[in-house]
Amino acid sequence: MEEAILSDKITKIPKSAFSNCKSLKHIQLPKNLKIIEHGAFWYCYSLENIIIPEGVKEISESAFYDCYTLKDVIFPNSLEVIGDYAFQDCKGIKEVNFPKNLKTIGEQAFVDCDSLEKIIIPEGVEEINERAFLLCSSLYEVTIEGSPKIDGHAFGGCYSINEVIIKGSPEIDEYAFENCNIVYINSPQ
Missing domain, CATH: 3.80.10.10 (Ribonuclease Inhibitor)
Incomplete structure (x- = not known):
């Protein structure tokens, strides 16, 4: 079928x-x-x-x-x-447009999505669970619009991330961005 x-x-x-x-x-x-x-x-x-x-x-x-x-x-x-x-x-x-009403991105929800390049976490998201985006090797830019809790290893091993844009006040756990090559963090606060 x-x-x-x-x-x-x-x-x-x-x-x-x-x-x-x-x-x-x-x-x-x-x-x-x-x-x-x-x-x-x-x-x-x-x-x-x-x-x-x-x-x-x-x-x-x-x-x-x-x-x-x-x-x-x-x-x-x-x-x-x-x-x-x-x-x-x-x-x-390659691309995910998260809806504004989204509250939770589960553990390992997008792990090993090799082609994912850029994401925007909308303001309403309350939690990005452990290893949610682990090993997304093409992910190069992450925008966090709100203030979610970002669990450990949420973006671990995303070695292409070179820019993180933080518009809110997220709670970032240890190792959340472990093994990333972040060059630039833009936080207007």
Whole structure:
């Protein structure tokens, strides 16, 4: 199966519903969707893009884990939680636009997303959990607009980071930017 269009009557994608659908390239998610559960799309190696509909508040643990070819992810403004490991090893993602209502970026949520280059953490984010962006080797610029708690190793091993722009007053734990080559920190405060 390369393509799926889901009925708008569906409100959740259950645990492991599409896991290991290795030839799935495109899926149209239902308009009434509220949650994408644990591992719903893990190991969907061919999935290229995903548009998360408005109304979804949570992308659960490992939802898109190991979707190697996933390039484009569009998040709704309603999204509040990106769970642990949600996009781990999604090596094709270059850019992520986090919604303003986002509160939590889970542990290892984007670990090893090799193509991710630039991120803006919006003002509403309260916590960036441990190793959230660990080993994102192409990540070169991070903007933090609010005052989240940034756990240890959140950006560890992101050796391409050369600029961090801090607009708020984040609480930065030890080792949060360990093994980064930060050249410039811009903090207007």
